[in-house]
Structure formats: C-alpha cells, structure tokens
Amino acid sequence: MKSALLREYGGPLTIEDVEPNGLQSDEVLVRIVGVGLCHTDLTALKGDVPLPLPAVLGHEGAGVVEAVGDGVSTLAVGDHVVLSFDSCRECAACTSGHPAYCQLFAAMNYFGTRLDGSPTMQQGSDDVHGSWFGQSSFGTHAIASVRNAVKVDKDLPLELLGPLGCGLLTGAGAVLNVLRPQPGQSIGVWGLGTVGLAAVMAAKAAGCETIVAVDMNSDRLAIAKEFGATHVFDPTEHTDLVWEISEHAGGLDYTVEAVGLGSVIRQALETLRSPGTCATLGLQKLENEITVDQGHLLIGRTLTGVIEGDADPHTFIPKLIELWRAGKFPFDKLIQTFPLDKINDAIDSFRSGQVVKPVLLTGEEPQ
C-alpha cells in the first residue's frame, strides 16, 4: 500500500510504500477510494499538533473494506464505509451518545499510534505514525476499526462521502445536534469553509427563516446564498458589522462561529438576541485565548464550544446521507477532486481558498 508521508513539519508530503502492521481483532483494512482534506490536517502539517513523525494524515476517508480482524462481526469484506473520528465507545461520554467528548479522544485521534502504543504502519523496521483520527487515510489503504468505520449503501457515490466523517458532520452537527433551531428561527454563520457551509445547509434543512452568512470570499457568499442564506456580509465592507446585521436581519437566535478568532467570536456573540446561543467550532491552535465582555453574556446569552458536531458518526452520517438524498444537503457541490499524487497541489488550492473541499482519489473504482 502507498501513503502520503509527512516527514518534516510544513511538508511537502511524499507518496511512499508502507506496510500495514497487522490487524487487531476490532480493526478493518480499508481500500481508500476518496479522502477529503480538512483544516485539522493543515494544523498538524504545520506542527501545531504534537504528532510524532513520520506520520500519515487524512481523516475523511471513504472506501471499501478489504480485510477484517478476527473479532469483527458488524463489517464484512466488500462493505462500503465512511471513516470518522475514533472514540472508545465505552466511557460515560461515549455511552451517553457523545463520543466526540470521549475521555480518550486525544489519545485515540492525535497521538499517531494505537492505544497500546503500537503503530498501524511500518516501513521495513521503522514505525510510521498512523491512527490519525483512527485512520490516517491519505493513501491507498487505511487501518480503522469498527468504532469509526460507518457502513453506507453501495449505490452512493463513495468517492465523495469522506467529508461526511469530519467537516460536514462538524458544521451540520453543531446546528442539528447542539443548537437545534426550530422552524422560523434565525441563525448566523461566520466562516464559510466546509464547516460553515454545512451549518448553512443544516439551518436551511431545519427550517430557519433568517440565515446570515459572513465571509471575506465573495464566491463563498454566493454558495451560501445558493444553500439558503438570506443575508450575506463581507466583513471588510462594513465598519460596524454587528450593527449592520442587527439592522438588516434583526437579533439572531443562534450563531455558529467557524473561524476561531477572538474578534469573530465576539461578533457572533454580540449579534445574538437575548437569550441566544453562540457555538464556537473554529480551531486555530491548541492554545487560543479569547476574551469576551461579560456584559454581552449576562443578558442570558450562552457561548458554547462544540467538537465534531457532538455527533455519533454511526447515527449522524446516515442522517446526513438521508438529507442529501432528499436534496437538502447538497455537499457534493463543495467538492473538487484531485488524484492522490497531486496531494500537495490539493493542499495549496485548499490553503489559498480556491477550493472549498478538495477530495483525493486513489484512482481505483469502487466495486
């Protein structure tokens, strides 16, 4: 199998031969068909996540199960799966339906090895750090497990489904699982990458009447409109954005902040009506101190943080697919595909904002 290795923080990634380090009893070997690029991959690529090198990133994989460990009963060879974040499925958070807040989340998603410390991949006698979000799917194959591989129907366009495992689930989950707007309510979304645009689509699907979208990229504002945004704002064109939004859209019941900057979080908080809730999702780096004025919170407002849309991938990914089938979650419009060997070009186009969601194809057709 081949994987895109990160040998030095900053990159570039190099496609190299690697060998899987056996399959544990609950693991599956997945032949990757398509894998999305997500901002957390770039955060790790820069070295802002203490991932040991060499490592393989990629955490929005979709593919076909090629082999299963001896304890696997819920998946079989040939099944089509979408890979999501990993969680233990046993702690209090996991068993109460909140695996994104798993007690072992960091160890299972960011450390580059299995929980027992073993690597999932090797090159000769050298360890290659995999297990990134329980998958490391920038390659022709990935080792995942029954915990984070979600079976999907074979009639779906498998090569496009990977982003359902992280970016799309994050934005849609914040709206549908956490904020839960009622039909007729209002919402604002800051930052129109995959996460923000998924939040806009989910808000429309939930029946929000007023949907405000904010981004500096006019192409993204146009996509947001197509997805149901009723008011769009380029913050560079307004000296007092909070006032402008309140003037044109009224106070908002909910806001979603998918940027992670203090100035943006404050805007998203200040445009809320009272009471109202702002969800912050944007991850800039592991330490990111922000300040807010207590006066903006005291009037019954809530500022909450959400990881991975507070979703259980095993129930939420099928729900998003159902919405897509109904024409209410047209995420495929955000995707531009690249062959795996053009991964560094895909990263450049993603960084520059040219492409909303690059998806790398391994070149092999799903069966």
Ligand SMILES: [Zn+2]
């Ligand atoms: Zn857990």
Ligand SMILES: [Zn+2]
């Ligand atoms: Zn992600």
